[in-house]
Amino acid sequence: MRRVTSFDVARAAGVSRAAVSRAFTPDASVSQKTREKVYQAAKDLGYRVNYLARSLTNKRSDLVGLVAAGLDNPFRTQQLENLARALIARNYRPILLPTSQHADSATVIGQLLHYAVSGVVITSDAPPSHIFEECATEAVPIVLINKGEDFPFVDRVVSDDRTAGYSAADHLLESGATRLAVVAGTAVSYSARRRAEAFLSHCASLGVEASLIPVAINDYQHGHGVAEQMLDLRIDGVFSVNDYMACGVVDGLSKTGKAGRSIKVIGHDNIPQAAWAAYDLTTFLQPSDLQAEQVIELLTSRMAEPDIVARVEFTPVTLIKRRSA
Structure with missing residues (x-):
């Protein structure tokens, strides 16, 4: 069976192929009426956007890498869930690469660059500086969570x-x-x-x-x-x-x-x-939902302005009193 293409959707909706592309691009300039016509035609034909093919054209995918160690810790699971939800809400697709406490996360980040990721979030140990230079060269922003090292063009979110x-x-x-x-x-x-x-x-x-x-x-x-x-x-x-x-x-x-x-x-x-x-x-x-919003804001703003100075956001903490103390 022949694969349904964007040309088929354009023909069925009575619009140009460019209009189909804009309809499936978040925040693109297209009327609501046109967007609805395109969505209905796509649904009728069983069409789905090929995001990997689009990334080859745009030289950037909608993938954002999440590099994490210590996945046995329940807080890390909570943190990653909130990061993933925040990314999906902004039409990005999280890709998780687990690493270990003592592994070289530069290798993992190097693998992510092969997928033309739009950004990288690191919750494990910060990698050596050369990988930041590689990411900067390829205009891939990095945000570190709860890490102390300062690097040019690398933003951090740190708990108080x-x-x-x-x-x-x-x-x-x-x-x-x-x-x-x-x-x-x-x-x-x-x-x-x-x-x-x-x-x-x-x-x-x-x-x-x-x-x-x-x-x-x-x-x-x-x-x-x-x-x-x-x-x-x-x-x-x-x-x-x-x-x-x-x-x-x-x-x-x-x-x-x-x-x-x-x-x-x-x-x-x-x-x-x-x-x-x-x-x-x-x-x-340590509100990981707020922390995730801080991370995504830093990530997306650096996508828009890659050369702004490195920034640090602090996540506030609140004492929760229970019986143990």
Whole structure:
């Protein structure tokens, strides 16, 4: 059976092929009457736009790459869903390329460039600078989420980690805790490092004793594994730099059988599991829906103006109080 083409649609709708193309192009100049005639003809004929063919003509597809690691963390899943929804709402198509914590994301981004992507959003570790130069040469904008490095023409969206660290210390003290700690894998995460530094510096400014309990990875298993250490240090208030790890801390403390001496726990991200009765976790809301809107705004504005200076947007956080602290 012969494939239906845009010429067939144009003939059936009584319009030019250019009008068909405009009708299927978001924000293109075409009357509502013409657009409706084209859509009806396309529906009757079973025509679908071949976006890959269009990208060959335009030298740019409507694909936007999402590069992410740590997909076992519920917050990352939530974050990617909001990014995907925000892209689709603007007629872009997200393409997910998972990577690992220690993999070279430059390789993954290099693969995306073969698909003439319109942009790249990175939630994993920032790649080496040469890939940014490649993307700039090909006019492919990049937005980094919760990354600290500054690069020319690369925009960033960063959670307000300083407020989180300060507020976590204040809330633990107000809740009656006196020996504080922060659990963080500072070597592997910019956000973890920033939150831990803010927490410890604020405690120092208040003259309060506080410890860093380092972990290799900010995940459930490593949170679970530091419970005994916290008891040995006689900690009574702890800030875990993400909820995923905080859930591990709570379960680890419960498993020791020594959790009668209450240890107040605060997390970060407000993942769905934080509200479960087993955790009832005090935490910081990092609104990934707002964050996604910030990312897409930076991405689309740089598509329009590739040479504007690099920008940083901060995502506000809000303390959600529950039973854990």
